[in-house]
Amino acid sequence: MIRVLVAHDTSLLRSALAALLVREPDFEVTDTGWHGLSENGRLLGPHVCVVDADCPGWRRHTDRAAAPPAGARGAGVGSGLIVLTNGGKPGNLRRAYTADALGFVNKDRSADRLPAAVRQVAQGKRFVDESLAVEFLQAADMPLTKRELSVLSLSAEGASVAEIARSLHLCNGTVRNYLAAITRKTGARNRVDAIRISRFAGWL
Amino acid sequence: MIRVLVAHDTSLLRSALAALLVREPDFEVTDTGWHGLSENGRLLGPHVCVVDADCPGWRRHTDRAAAPPAGARGAGVGSGLIVLTNGGKPGNLRRAYTADALGFVNKDRSADRLPAAVRQVAQGKRFVDESLAVEFLQAADMPLTKRELSVLSLSAEGASVAEIARSLHLCNGTVRNYLAAITRKTGARNRVDAIRISRFAGWL
Numbered sequence A, B: 001m002i003r004v005l006v007a008h009d010t011s012l013l014r015s016a017l018a019a020l021l022v023r024e025p026d027f028e029v030t031d032t033g034w035h036g037l038s039e040n041g042r043l044l045g046p047h048v049c050v051v052d053a054d055c056p057g058w059r060r061h062t063d064r065a066a067a068p069p070a071g072a073r074g075a076g077v078g079s080g081l082i083v084l085t086n087g088g089k090p091g092n093l094r095r096a097y098t099a100d101a102l103g104f105v106n107k108d109r110s111a112d113r114l115p116a117a118v119r120q121v122a123q124g125k126r127f128v129d130e131s132l133a134v135e136f137l138q139a140a141d142m143p144l145t146k147r148e149l150s151v152l153s154l155s156a157e158g159a160s161v162a163e164i165a166r167s168l169h170l171c172n173g174t175v176r177n178y179l180a181a182i183t184r185k186t187g188a189r190n191r192v193d194a195i196r197i198s199r200f201a202g203w204l
Helices: A011-021 A037-044 A058-066 A090-098 A113-122 A130-139 A146-156 A161-168 A172-185 A191-201 B011-021 B037-044 B058-066 B090-098 B113-122 B130-139 B146-156 B161-168 B172-185 B191-201
Strands: A002-007 A027-032 A048-052 A081-085 A103-106 B002-007 B027-032 B048-052 B081-085 B103-106
Touching (some): A011 B011, A027 A037, A081 A113, A103 A113, A172 A191, A191 B146, B002 B011, B002 B037, B002 B113, B011 B048, B037 B058, B090 B130, B103 B113, B103 B130, B172 B191
Parallel strands (some): A048 A081, A081 A103
């Protein structure tokens, strides 16, 4: 039996994803929100963990849960991570890649890809939806630096230039320069457009 | 048998929701994207249609599909609409309400509410998740006018003041006044913040 842990921030959707997977006779499926992720991971020792990359903060939550408890032999949630994403979101893929995900499944494709991905990842093999190839190329091309991303993400939360400057210990002019560089590099028309473009790509 | 049509823009999630519902012995479940909504609605004559309010444009798609074909006896997709939403999004509820939805199900609650909602709505009765009560009150309180929403929605797409003015046949100063009013009425710090707040509430 392959033990599968499904993590999603929305109760109804994680139950639905679990209902899809539990139809496979060789899967033993549990679903959880972020809150119970660490504990479920520890109790169940899942072979595969399935996470939806459109859940805000999924990376932070899985990272925390993946830290193996003292004395454990690496059966953390991190082992055999499958990430679900849509096309057109290279930022999601980059985040999944740096989280050492083994499986990359396109949510816009047929649902029978997911059980296939689970079986492959359970054997420690990589599963990459070929329809995500373009996004993988784009993911290598992320135009913004880490600092620029911090500035943009504060701006997207509604912070003013002065507030961003204070919170990052910069002066106002520097923040304005960062925002201008971000707008240029994302090919945006203005700040709101830069936020929209970066969010759509999954950078933010 | 209750015929249920599940509509969602993401293939994997609509299969998952269908997998959840098909476990009920009295349900006959079909799932569809927006593209096939009209046709599936016409072919199946569903008693209940389940739609996720977080899918962009769901209202437009269901409206179009609900228009009964000539000669039909009103078995359009619109009859028995159940809308799925999260807490904290009064705009979703308002849109669902004006679409004559009968069922309002909270996605953050347990998944067994959904089959109960389907059975109730199939009998032509209303089903309202009591956990959405606060959002219903807030939905009555929508602070922005239709015109302000058009301005804000263009701004959220990255349009400049001049572009918004051109597209709505207004002068630049008027657009600036609208944007100032929007920022004030939503209690936002600035334009980006007003977009963030309105999007979170589901107005945009």
